Amino acid sequence: xxxxxxxxxxxxxxxxxxxxxxxxxxxxxxxxxxxxxxxxxxxxxxxxxxxxxxxxxxxxxxxxxxxxxxxxxxxxxxxxxxxxxxxxxxxxxxxxxxxxxxxxxxxxxxxxxxxxxxxxxxxxxxxxxxxxxxxxxxxxxxxxxxxxxxxxxxxxxxxxxxxxxxxxxxxxxxxxxxxxxxxxxxxxxxxxxxxxxxxxxxxxxxxxxxxxxxxxxxxxxxxxxxxxxxxxxxxxxxxxxxxxxxxxxxxxxxxxxxxxxxxxxxxxxxxxxxxxxxxxxxxxxxxxxxxxxxxxxxxxxxxxxxxxxxxxxxxxxxxxxxxxxxxxxxxxxxxxxxxxxxxxxxxxxxxxxxxxxxxxxxxxxxxxxxxxxxxxxxxxxxxxxxxxxxxxxxxxxxxxxxxxxxxxxxxxxxxxxxxxxxxxxxxxxxxxxxxxxxxxxxxxxxxxxxxx
Amino acid sequence: xxxxxxxxxxxxxxxxxxxxxxxxxxxxxxxxxxxxxxxxxxxxxxxxxxxxxxxxxxxxxxxxxxxxxxxxxxxxxxxxxxxxxxxxxxxxxxxxxxxxxxxxxxxxxxxxxxxxxxxxxx
Ligand SMILES: Nc1ncnc2c1ncn2[C@@H]1O[C@H](COP(=O)(O)OP(=O)(O)O)[C@@H](O)[C@H]1O
Ligand SMILES: [Mg+2]
Numbered sequence: 414x415x416x417x418x419x420x421x422x423x424x425x426x427x428x429x430x431x432x433x434x435x436x437x438x439x440x441x442x443x444x445x446x447x448x449x450x451x452x453x454x455x456x457x458x459x460x461x462x463x464x465x466x467x468x469x470x471x472x473x474x475x476x477x478x479x480x481x482x483x484x485x486x487x488x489x490x491x492x493x494x495x496x497x498x499x500x501x502x503x504x505x506x507x508x509x510x511x512x513x514x515x516x517x518x519x520x521x522x523x524x525x526x527x528x529x530x531x532x533x534x535x536x537x538x539x540x541x542x543x544x545x546x547x548x549x550x551x552x553x554x555x556x557x558x559x560x561x562x563x564x565x566x567x568x569x570x571x572x573x574x575x576x577x578x579x580x581x582x583x584x585x586x587x588x589x590x591x592x593x594x595x596x597x598x599x600x601x602x603x604x605x606x607x608x609x610x611x612x613x614x615x616x617x618x619x620x621x622x623x624x625x626x627x628x629x630x631x632x633x634x635x636x637x638x639x640x641x642x643x644x645x646x647x648x649x650x651x652x653x654x655x656x657x658x659x660x661x662x663x664x665x666x667x668x669x670x671x672x673x674x675x676x677x678x679x680x681x682x683x684x685x686x687x688x689x690x691x692x693x694x695x696x697x698x699x700x701x702x703x704x705x706x707x708x709x710x711x712x713x714x715x716x717x718x719x720x721x722x723x724x725x726x727x728x729x730x731x732x733x734x735x736x737x738x739x740x741x742x743x744x745x746x747x748x749x750x751x752x753x754x755x756x757x758x759x760x761x762x763x764x765x766x767x768x769x770x771x772x773x774x775x776x777x778x779x780x781x782x783x784x785x786x787x788x789x790x791x792x793x794x795x796x797x798x799x800x801x802x803x804x805x806x807x808x809x810x811x812x813x814x815x816x817x818x819x820x821x822x823x824x825x826x827x828x829x830x831x832x833x834x835x836x837x838x839x840x841x842x843x844x845x846x847x848x849x850x851x852x853x854x855x856x857x858x859x860x861x862x863x864x865x
Numbered sequence: 866x867x868x869x870x871x872x873x874x875x876x877x878x879x880x881x882x883x884x885x886x887x888x889x890x891x892x893x894x895x896x897x898x899x900x901x902x903x904x905x906x907x908x909x910x911x912x913x914x915x916x917x918x919x920x921x922x923x924x925x926x927x928x929x930x931x932x933x934x935x936x937x938x939x940x941x942x943x944x945x946x947x948x949x950x951x952x953x954x955x956x957x958x959x960x961x962x963x964x965x966x967x968x969x970x971x972x973x974x975x976x977x978x979x980x981x982x983x984x985x986x987x
Binding site: 654 | 948
């Protein structure tokens with residue numbers, strides 16, 4: 414497998430190697446040029462020195478100089494010319510010396526010409542090497558750059574955007590043909606991960622289906638016999654099938670009330686099962702709190718009157734809206750009001766109040782004048798089937814699930830729920846919703862209504 | 866009123882029949898499964914059809930759909946008398962133009978419930 418790593422390593426080595434090689438060659442050429450130049454300069458100075466020598470007076474010092482010149486020369490031709498010159502000098506032959514000096518000068522001149530030619534060639538070579546020092550590593554760097562970009566960076570970019578696609582597009586995307594390199598490995602790993610996620614999701618979905626199937630079957634199986642029981646008791650208590658004596662009537666009334674409680678219990682349990690399975694699917698919309706609370710408290714009015722409890726609503730002047738699933742929030746408020754009524758003394762007042770807490774959150778409180786809740790019970794009562802106090806009136810018996818359901822519903826709205834209470838001084842249940850705003854459409858609608 | 870009551874549970878049939886005839890003074894015809902219910906509903910003219918949600922042969926929703934497709938002439942209003950209570954189920958009932966009474970129903974108020982639904986539909 415040709416890996417990207419191998420390719421990139423080879424390219425990097427080639428860049429370093431070629432830069433080193435051509436750099437070294439340029440350096441060598443430069444040295445050679447200096448050497449050639451020094452040869453040329455020396456040759457010129459030799460010619461000068463020779464032309465200065467006057468052979469008339471023989472002089473030991475001059476002889477020494479000539480010997481020194483000879484020893485410096487390497488080329489046999491030049492050496493020979495020099496030793497010929499020394500010989501003529503030693504022979505004290507003036508004419509011969511001049512002839513030999515001319516000869517020497519001629520040879521030196523041709524040597525100088527050679528150095529000039531060599532100099533030109535060397536300079537051309539130096540230029541070439543310098544050019545290559547720039548060109549070859551540059552070219553290789555370009556290829557490296559190309560590999561890093563085309564082979565790594567853009568595939569990585571594609572990979573990450575494809576992963577996003579996988580997330581957004583309900584887990585469908587898979588790579589079809591991963592290339593045979595590290596990026597390909599990454600894509601293959603991603604494919605198997607995706608497969609795993611899909612398998613897990615299938616399992617979860619099957620589990621979810623099984624759960625909701627269970628809930629719906631359980632609800633049917635429980636409600637069918639209850640229909641018969643409730644029906645029979647109803648027929649008995651309404652004297653449709655005949656008159657009963659008072660004791661029998663009382664018995665039937667107990668049975669009816671307990672049946673109703675059982676029905677509520679089943680409804681609450683199914684509700685809670687659904688909330689816990691997260692199959693609630695809140696439909697959150699902006700809706701008016703004033704309308705919702707008005708509707709809810711009106712709905713509870715009958716129950717309040719029967720318990721001889723007064724309902725009172727305190728609301729802000731402005732009409733406020735909250736982002737919520739109104740049906741579910743109504744369920745919460747109904748639960749809290751029904752508790753407040755249940756646990757209120759006769760002629761007690763139940764107050765429903767709501768107001769913004771800050772820029773975002775809005776709080777809804779339901780207060781009563783009942784006997785309150787002890788500190789240790791405050792946390793317990795929000796749990797399933799936990800009941801702390803006996804209800805004051807026995808109009809409706811509780812199931813112990815109302816607050817658990819309310820808590821689940823409020824938390825599903827990302828809000829908080831709680832209670833402030835002192836024993837003997839009543840209780841205030843509160844919950845918050847995450848977003849509120851002043852209803853703006855009211856005015857606009859009226860204006861456009863007038864305009865129309 | 867002439868009512869078709871489609872319900873597979875014999876106890877509920879007994880109770881509902883008694884309530885409808887004794888309290889409401891209605892004339893009640895009974896079908897014990899979805900097949901019989903569809904057959905009777907198509908063959909006779911009723912003023913109201915009460916359908917159980919879950920029945921053998923055809924579930925209530927299926928009976929309702931087929932009835933509305935196949936019935937010639939005027940069609941009787943339909944009310945589901947069902948133990949199902951999920952929002953999905955209720956919206957299915959509503960989308961079929963049918964009414965809905967949840968089980969367990971209160972026998973004392975069943976007839977007035979039916980009257981309310983029929984009045985609202987009219
Ligand atoms: N307003 C209240 N005043 C006093 N106690 C309350 C109040 N609301 C709830 N409780 C206590 O919390 C318990 C749990 O409440 P809840 O979950 O609604 O169940 P229940 O069906 O019993 O009302 C109640 O049984 C009661 O003891
Ligand atoms: Mg309660």
